[in-house]
Amino acid sequence: MNYILITFGLSLAFTIILTMITRHFGKTGILGNLYEPVRGGTPRGLGIVPFLLLGIFLPPGFNDLVLIIGFFALFDDIIGRRKIGNFQMEWGQLLRGIGMIAVMIVGYPIFGYSSILIALLIQPMNISDMHPGTTCSVVIIMSIFSILLVLLGMGISLEILIVPTYYIPLILLTICLGYAPLDYLGKIMMGEVGNHSFAIALGLCFYVTGGFWWTLLMFIATCLLIAFIRRNHLKEFFAKNLKIFNPTLGDYFMDVLTGGGLGDLFRKIFLRKKQINVKNPTLILLGFRRLLFNPFDPHYGQYISRDSSNLLKKRE
Numbered sequence: 001m002n003y004i005l006i007t008f009g010l011s012l013a014f015t016i017i018l019t020m021i022t023r024h025f026g027k028t029g030i031l032g033n034l035y036e037p038v039r040g041g042t043p044r045g046l047g048i049v050p051f052l053l054l055g056i057f058l059p060p061g062f063n064d065l066v067l068i069i070g071f072f073a074l075f076d077d078i079i080g081r082r083k084i085g086n087f088q089m090e091w092g093q094l095l096r097g098i099g100m101i102a103v104m105i106v107g108y109p110i111f112g113y114s115s116i117l118i119a120l121l122i123q124p125m126n127i128s129d130m131h132p133g134t135t136c137s138v139v140i141i142m143s144i145f146s147i148l149l150v151l152l153g154m155g156i157s158l159e160i161l162i163v164p165t166y167y168i169p170l171i172l173l174t175i176c177l178g179y180a181p182l183d184y185l186g187k188i189m190m191g192e193v194g195n196h197s198f199a200i201a202l203g204l205c206f207y208v209t210g211g212f213w214w215t216l217l218m219f220i221a222t223c224l225l226i227a228f229i230r231r232n233h234l235k236e237f238f239a240k241n242l243k244i245f246n247p248t249l250g251d252y253f254m255d256v257l258t259g260g261g262l263g264d265l266f267r268k269i270f271l272r273k274k275q276i277n278v279k280n281p282t283l284i285l286l287g288f289r290r291l292l293f294n295p296f297d298p299h300y301g302q303y304i305s306r307d308s309s310n311l312l313k314k315r316e
Contacts, residue, residue, distance in 0.1 A: 003057065003171070004170065004174050007053060007057055007171055007174045007175050007178070008174040008175070008177055008178045009178065010053060010178070011049060011050060011053055011174070011175045011176075011177070011178025011179050012178035012179070012181070013178075014049045014053075015046060015049045015178065015179050015182060015188070016182070018043075018046060018048070018049060019043055019046060019182055019187065019188050022034065022035060022043035022046070023041065023043055026041060026043055027041060031043075032078070032080070033077060033078060033079070033080035034077060034078065034191075036189060039186050039187075042186070042187065042188060042189055043188050043189065044077065044188075044189040044191045045074070045077040045078075045189070045190075045191035045192075045193055045194070046179075046182070046183075046188040046189065046190055046191065046194065047179075047190030047191050047192075047193045047194015047195065047196075047197060047198070048070075048074065048191075048193050048194070049179055050175045050176065050179050050190075050194060050197055050198065051066065051070040051073075051074070051193050051194065051197040052070075053175045054066045054070075054171070054172070054175060054197055054201050055067045055070065057171050057175070058168065058171060058201065058204070059160070059161060059162055059163055059167075059168075060160065060162075061110050061160040061161075062161075062168065062204050064106055064107075065103050065106060065107050065115075065118065065200050065204065066197050066200050066201055066204075068099060068102050068103055068106060069099045069100070069102075069103055069119075069122065069196045069197065069199075069200050070193050070196060070197045071099070072095040072096065072098060072099030072102075072196075073095070073096070073099065073191070073192040073193040073196035073197070074192075074193040075095055076091070076092040076095045076096060076192045076193075077191040077192050077193055079091045079092065079095075080092070081261075089265060090261060092192065092261075093261055093265060096122065096126075096192070096196070099122075099196070100119040100120070100122055101119075103115065103118065103119040103200060104116050104119045107119070110158070110160060111204075111207055112212060113212055114203075114206075114207045114211065114212045114215045117203060117206075117212075117215045117216055117219050118200060118203030118204060118206075118207065118215065119200070119203075120219070121199045121200070121202060121203045121219060121222065122195075122196050122199040122200070123257065123258070123260070123263070124199075124222060124223045124226050124256045124257060125138070125195045125196070125198060125199035125202070125222075125226075126192070126195050126196070126199070126260060127226065127230075127255070127256050127259050127260055128195065128226045128229070128230065128256070129189075129190060129194070129195040130230065130233070131230070131233060132183055132184060132185070132186040133180070133183055133184035133186075134226070134229055134230060135183075135190065135194070135195050135198060136176055136179070136180040136183050136184065137229060138202075138222060138225055138226055138229070139172065139173075139176045139198050139201075139202060140173060140176055140177065140180070141225060142202055142205070142206075142218065142221075142222055142225070143169040143170075143172045143173040143176065143202065143205055144169075144173060145218075146168075146169035146205040146206065146208075146209050146218070147166055147169045147170055147173065149209050149210070149214075150165050150166045150169070150208070150209060151166060154209050154210050154214070155208060155209060155210070156207075156208060156209075156210060156211050158208070161208070165208050165209075168201075168204055168205050168208050169205040169208075169209075172198075172201045172202065172205055176198065179194075202222070203215065203219070206218040206219065223253055223256045223257055224249075224253060226256045227249065227252035227253050227255070227256045228252075230252070230256070231252055234247065234251075234252050234255055235247055237255075238251065238255075238290070242289075242290070242293050244289055244290065244293075247290070248284060248285050248286075248287060249287075250284075250285055250286040250287025250288070250290075251287045251289055251290040252287070252290075253287050254286075254287035254288070254290040254291040255287075255290050258290075258291055259290075264295055264296075267292075267293075267294050267295070267296065268294075268296045271292070271294045271296070271297075272296070273294070273296055273297050273298060274294060274297065275293075275294050275297035276292040276294070278292060
């Protein structure tokens with residue numbers, strides 16, 4: 001069990017050391033996008049520490065997927081939000097898409113269709129990384145849950161897995177615990193390299209817990225957990241930006257599943273400038289207002305969701 005103390009200690013130590021280094025050089029401006037001028041100056045991309053440790057300590061066949069996505073995500077952090085020429089797509093969205101496809105292809109011979117879910121987990125985990133500590137909370141909760149399920153008799157056997165099944169979520173938990181303190185304090189940002197790496201590692205934990213169906217079930221549970229943790233922020237965001245004043249759990253879930261730049265890119269492709277006003281109560285309950293909300297509608301600021309006009313009158 002020495003690897004528990006080793007991975008925790010390395011994660012904590014290297015996070016602190018790298019934070020000190022990036023703070024020093026970040027103030028000079030040479031780090032570019034890896035230093036954000038918020039909260040008095042915050043280093044970004046510190047998720048490179050858990051990325052590298054997961055790449056080292058996860059067993060072969062598992063670490064490959066983390067290394068693949070982390071490589072593309074690190075470039076995303078370095079480049080920042082830059083458009084590709086005259087296209088609407090950003091370099092980060094392209095790199096994320098290539099990385100996700102690569103994870104699916106490389107992971108398929110070992111994990112089958114679960115490799116698709118493992119790659120898709122990047123989206124909700126990326127959305128979770130909007131406020132300090134949220135992603136860490138999700139990783140800690142879901143990795144502990146995975147460990148408990150394995151100890152209760154769940155878990156699958158794989159020929160390539162040369163360590164006990166519980167090792168995968170336990171390594172993820174200890175690395176996250178070592179990294180998390182400064183993230184909770186808002187002193188650092190993990191960046192795409194961090195939340196993408198945690199997403200893949202968490203998906204691998206789900207798979208060893210019980211194969212495809214458990215991966216799917218825990219994928220949904222993770223989205224619901226993120227929606228629950230971020231519900232207050234999302235409620236404010238919906239009211240201010242989407243004019244949805246009475247969000248349902250389905251709205252929160254759909255935002256976690258399809259929010260962000262990548263989700264909006266697909267909305268632009270399929271909806272163009274069309275806005276669909278969802279009125280069916282069942283679809284509203286399931287979150288289709290958020291799913292189909294199109295920010296590219298030139299009149300989207302005038303969009304008022306069901307019952308929101310009555311709410312406005314009450315406020316007046």
